Amino acid sequence: MRMLCACRVVFFRLSPLSRAGTMVLPLVSRWSARVLWASPGWRRTYTQRACVGLKRLGCPRGVYSPLAHRAYSVVAGGPEVTLTPERYPVQRLPFSTVSEEDLAAFECIIPGRVITDPEQLQTCNVDWLKTVRGCSKVLLRPQTSEEVSQILRHCYKRNLAVNPQGGNTGMVGGSVPVFDEVILSTALMNQVISFHDVSGILVCQAGCVLEELSRYVQERDFIMPLDLGAKGSCHIGGNVATNAGGLRFLRYGSLRGTVLGLEVVLADGTILNCLTSLRKDNTGYDLKQMFIGSEGTLGVITAVSIVCPPRPKAVNVAFLGCPGFAEVLQTFRTCRGMLGEILSAFEFMDTECMQLVGQHLQLTNPVQESPFYVLVETSGSSAGHDAEKLTNVLEQVLNSGLVTDGTMATDQRKVQMLWALRERITEALSRDGYVFKYDLSLPVERLYDLVIDLRTRLGPRAKHVVGYGHLGDGNLHLNVTAEAFSRELLGALEPYVYAWTAEQRGSVSAEHGLGFKKKDVLGYSKPPVAVTLMQQLKAMLDPEGILNPYKTLPAQA
Amino acid sequence: MRMLCACRVVFFRLSPLSRAGTMVLPLVSRWSARVLWASPGWRRTYTQRACVGLKRLGCPRGVYSPLAHRAYSVVAGGPEVTLTPERYPVQRLPFSTVSEEDLAAFECIIPGRVITDPEQLQTCNVDWLKTVRGCSKVLLRPQTSEEVSQILRHCYKRNLAVNPQGGNTGMVGGSVPVFDEVILSTALMNQVISFHDVSGILVCQAGCVLEELSRYVQERDFIMPLDLGAKGSCHIGGNVATNAGGLRFLRYGSLRGTVLGLEVVLADGTILNCLTSLRKDNTGYDLKQMFIGSEGTLGVITAVSIVCPPRPKAVNVAFLGCPGFAEVLQTFRTCRGMLGEILSAFEFMDTECMQLVGQHLQLTNPVQESPFYVLVETSGSSAGHDAEKLTNVLEQVLNSGLVTDGTMATDQRKVQMLWALRERITEALSRDGYVFKYDLSLPVERLYDLVIDLRTRLGPRAKHVVGYGHLGDGNLHLNVTAEAFSRELLGALEPYVYAWTAEQRGSVSAEHGLGFKKKDVLGYSKPPVAVTLMQQLKAMLDPEGILNPYKTLPAQA
Structure with a gap:
């Protein structure tokens, strides 16, 4: 890994073009104030300036509210998504098929909110990543729990499978039907x-x-x-x-x-x-x-x-460049030790992530190019105290060479723009091609090893192999992009990634869940006794198995 | 309620006699430094002195570690506790009785750790509050999970009921047998x-x-x-x-x-x-x-x-007197708003609690007598910042009359002594007579109403009716003491307390659980559908019902 020697801290300035709330972020103007860390004298000056700067700007009460809505519109076009049963080995279970009588019954329960128009059904049948597709013929939009109850009572009696659907933003195909399940949307239950x-x-x-x-x-x-x-x-x-x-x-x-x-x-x-x-x-x-x-x-x-926690009175974000993953880890330890209770996020991304958000979303790297970047957020009840703590941290990590370049923001809009660099990686990846997504919990020391390992293993078969995620939680988002879905690439990735994770006693799904796409890998993170108990729980609560079938648990032998 | 007008802040000083770690706290020397809050000038001085004081004392890295071990020795004497089935309407379920063959089997699994000596069994059969007593004939002390597994496999086959036991410090009779259940202690599983x-x-x-x-x-x-x-x-x-x-x-x-x-x-x-x-x-x-x-x-x-969270670098405790419960609530709001992320505890107790810890444990009230007392703890990563925040709070609550007197501690031993006032209430109550204990979650605004209500309702039938607890969590510990257990007093308390709580949509057990003594009041906080589901879960995991029977769930009709 390349070591970057130039040490500087950049005060983030917002381009006048930028507007909070727009879908596509404008180019972020590059830093306009740099402090070179040539001597201890400079360091002191930086500390003082940072504090003054914060006070002058005031302490925005606003908290971070990322711009990045997932860009459905962007990925909605293109060729039709392959039907799930055509890509994955899955058999329809013997549920009933929705009949005219069922539709009439639904219409009685939720008049005017039974959707059968194929065009309207299209988006509900496909996940936002465009990797799985069902063929449901009906979407129900209840407004009350009582309506949901009546719908389920009907489906239960009729042995109709049901796919509950929220915002359909899941990563593992859990929110769309696999076959023709009735889609039960919560969209109108929004009070x-x-x-x-x-x-x-x-x-x-x-x-x-x-x-x-x-x-x-x-x-x-x-x-x-x-x-x-x-x-x-x-x-x-x-x-x-x-x-x-x-x-x-x-x-x-x-x-x-x-x-x-x-x-x-x-x-x-x-x-x-x-x-x-x-x-x-x-x-x-x-x-x-x-x-x-x-x-x-x-x-x-x-x-x-x-x-809900009280809204913090002060939010600061620092975006830093690190010369290696060891330095990322050491920066985390320093932040946790020195920021204590005000540390509210510690995210990392690698240089390939930065290239992708630049290439596909035109976001600009606000710091010097580095092998790794971290985003540190503090949220606290005193702007002055928080700024002092963060400034001390920055001084420490820059002095010790853990960080080679950095920028800091306290203003809400600037905070959002720094966050966008981390948050919109998912969107950038989805524009890069077909994405093989892995969401792993791993011992933090070995968090990045798998990314390096996979780059070697996959070679030119992968377009990009990137690693980013919630370092503070030991959670790696490992993503591999390719021009299109490829069984060969999938074979090179799985079960390799899962076995690697299991060897580290990690989790094959840290936060995304199992849904449809990961249900068969449960055994890599849970012992057979646990899987059996889960199946018993499912049988107890849903004896007919009508609720979101083909998801979460592996198919029983 | 009496309004106390003298405003003062007391810096806590420890008597040279006091020793951390002793079971009985020595008399706490009364404050030796007082700052009268007569003018804004004085207030400023206080603020400055408080900060200086904190710095001078250094920032103890130690955190609060209360002295109060529950005083088993104190409550162990006295007349024999009534056997549970003699006081409560409960029928033994048709479990087997431990035979010589069972004892031999246990001896094979955990040689030398099968206790049948009646004297040794005595303490394991009685709860520490001395309110319930079982008559188990055997105590098993496994060291490994494998041993626990073998024991349970045997009990399951033999239909022997099992009472798992930890430290036996529960408040609801959940940790001792009701009849002759095998006691399975985790005491030797301490690695x-x-x-x-x-x-x-x-x-x-x-x-x-x-x-x-x-x-x-x-x-x-x-x-x-x-x-x-x-x-x-x-x-x-x-x-x-x-x-x-x-x-x-x-x-x-x-x-x-x-x-x-x-x-x-x-x-x-x-x-x-x-x-x-x-x-x-x-x-x-x-x-x-x-x-x-x-x-x-x-x-x-x-x-x-x-x-485990990182050990905070600074811990401060303030002990304050409030003229009324409304002021307690307002002090909480002020603390939450101004202390934010460093607020680590907000406890309250009424004046009767203070009298009891004085009377039975010889603890001294470090502030002027007040209708209510609150203990505010901060834990943070910067002694200076934390002291500044807390000082600002104290200034505010004293100025506005929410608090009439207060004392603050940063030194670990002094922090512990202030904590003892709150923590040892349970012990003081147990020395006051038979204790009827209620542990309720209530809307914070109405948290103390029930205590006042009960004092009127019970009149001289109760020795003391006290209220204290974790105000920050909406959790009231309501305790009523009497010379001895009395069915009449119990009848005046129950179901009145539960119905009152249910009317506020509160919980009849905030943190103590249901155990044996509260299992039949589950329905005050949970709907029948939930109770049925709990029973299904129990049947799924423990089909023979051998694990801690007569506890948690109401007996099925």
């Missing part, structure tokens, strides 16, 4: 039920879009405890159903802690109301946990109670 | 399996004592994510099995987020190994969640993987 402006507890229907909820609670001085690239489309119910991780996991933890209550409709239409708003409740088994991360296979989440 | 000094992930056997783990990780610059009064005796396995909340919940959240993996032995002896050390793992259903908080009724937890 906030209540918000408590002292406790920050939000209760809402499952179909609320994450970004809209973010806006709603931010106006009330709170933030959502989760944030992810797909926020502009994903539904909170889908987030919970897939136990989404995302960008705030490091600071605010898992949905298993922040979700306080759920309302779920079970396979037979029974409504399970565990929609409490209590931070603590040890009365019996915590049933809601069964549904968090169950990908719609155990029940349909219809409402969510979630605790 | 640390691994600790990762970068990630802070600890893997250990279930019988490790929380305080010992705390010490272990503190030596490595981390802390346990939970802390509770019983830390000197409770086992981590028991903590997880009961989903313990405790004193760090506000900051580090629930065990549902911090526990990364579990090893569990199922009813039939099958070992379920989900002992991963990954922060993120979305491969299939998160089975470990079923066992967290299941009180040993679904499986026996034999090992735990838990993520």
